[in-house]
């Protein structure tokens with residue numbers, strides 16, 4: 770089992786904390802902080818794993834990923850449009866432990882090839898799905914993180930999050946065989962996060978609300994207290 774998956778599964782509080790310079794509307798999320806400062810904040814709050822958006826429409830870049838993986842020893846997910854094998858080698862060289870594969874943007878045969886290639890490269894496939902049909906197309910699901918995206922990547926994450934999508938798809942995620950069902954995007958407060966963990970999600974991916982929070986440690990503690 771790869772580092773990202775096993776770390777998440779054994780985490781005390783399985784929040785994947787994300788670093789991205791801008792939100793989908795282009796609003797700055799770093800507020801003058803360096804990536805290293807955000808990493809330190811997330812580590813202090815107990816993040817078991819981190820996520821870095823390298824896609825340029827969120828202001829990300831490969832350099833941002835490198836900066837983060839140099840700063841932390843925690844497993845890091847790279848979020849970008851990964852469609853080719855050579856991007857997997859690059860992700861690994863930049864220090865990533867997991868890569869985003871977006872089921873809705875890849876033909877089933879390509880998705881299957883990329884999942885297999887990621888696993889052979891020692892990377893955890895973090896497969897984002899939005900429908901039962903996409904879930905059914907994921908091979909080796911037991912070795913993948915399967916994440917329901919509550920937003921729509923086809924409109925670049927603009928629009929509102931539908932958290933009911935996560936709830937509705939949880940049984941299909943389990944049936945597909947993943948050990949690690951995740952809910953991603955639009956998780957805006959600790960009560961919602963605790964509720965999703967209570968429903969049985971093994972991990973949550975949270976960016977915007979943590980980047981906007983003035984006290985990430987308190988945010989995480991609030992989730993922990995509500996969940997226990």
Ligand SMILES: O=P(O)(O)OC[C@@H](O)[C@@H](O)c1c[nH]c2ccccc12
Nearest residue numbers: 822848849953954955956975976977
């Ligand atoms: O900032 P949020 O709403 O907490 O969402 C984080 C993450 O899920 C989102 O950034 C994301 C979901 N899928 C993506 C694909 C590419 C880049 C980014 C993403």
